[in-house]
Amino acid sequence: MADEKKVIDLELPAGKLFAQYPDLSGLLAEMGIENVDAEKTFPEVAADLGVETSVIAFALEASGYSVQGLKAADDGYKSPLDDVMNVLFDNSFHGEPLPDTSSSGPMLAHMEMAIRRAQDEGKLPK
Numbered sequence: 001m002a003d004e005k006k007v008i009d010l011e012l013p014a015g016k017l018f019a020q021y022p023d024l025s026g027l028l029a030e031m032g033i034e035n036v037d038a039e040k041t042f043p044e045v046a047a048d049l050g051v052e053t054s055v056i057a058f059a060l061e062a063s064g065y066s067v068q069g070l071k072a073a074d075d076g077y078k079s080p081l082d083d084v085m086n087v088l089f090d091n092s093f094h095g096e097p098l099p100d101t102s103s104s105g106p107m108l109a110h111m112e113m114a115i116r117r118a119q120d121e122g123k124l125p126k
Helices: 014-020 024-030 042-049 053-062 081-090 106-120
Strands: 006-009 065-068
Touching: 014 024, 014 042, 042 053, 053 065, 081 106
Parallel strands: 006 065
Antiparallel strands: none
């Protein structure tokens, strides 16, 4: 049986998404998002945490989900997506070159560094 595409509709309550995708709560827990109110949507959860919904959406997409219903906020927020792409593909962060890695997975090492910096800057929950 072929893998079913995992689609997250951000307008649905979290409880419905957890019932549909049992692994979703564990994924969120890895991101530091726990005890999610089943009646709230992910944008409401993000607002409660003080993070942008796009950050959670990006993490979900990186984990194999297809995210629908993301509405861009017109509040001056700058998405970390450009920074993440620079780290992954241009080997820099805010113009600062990244350290060389001797591991077989430099892309993952760079992604981990980008996540840690985003957490330090308050763009992602710790």
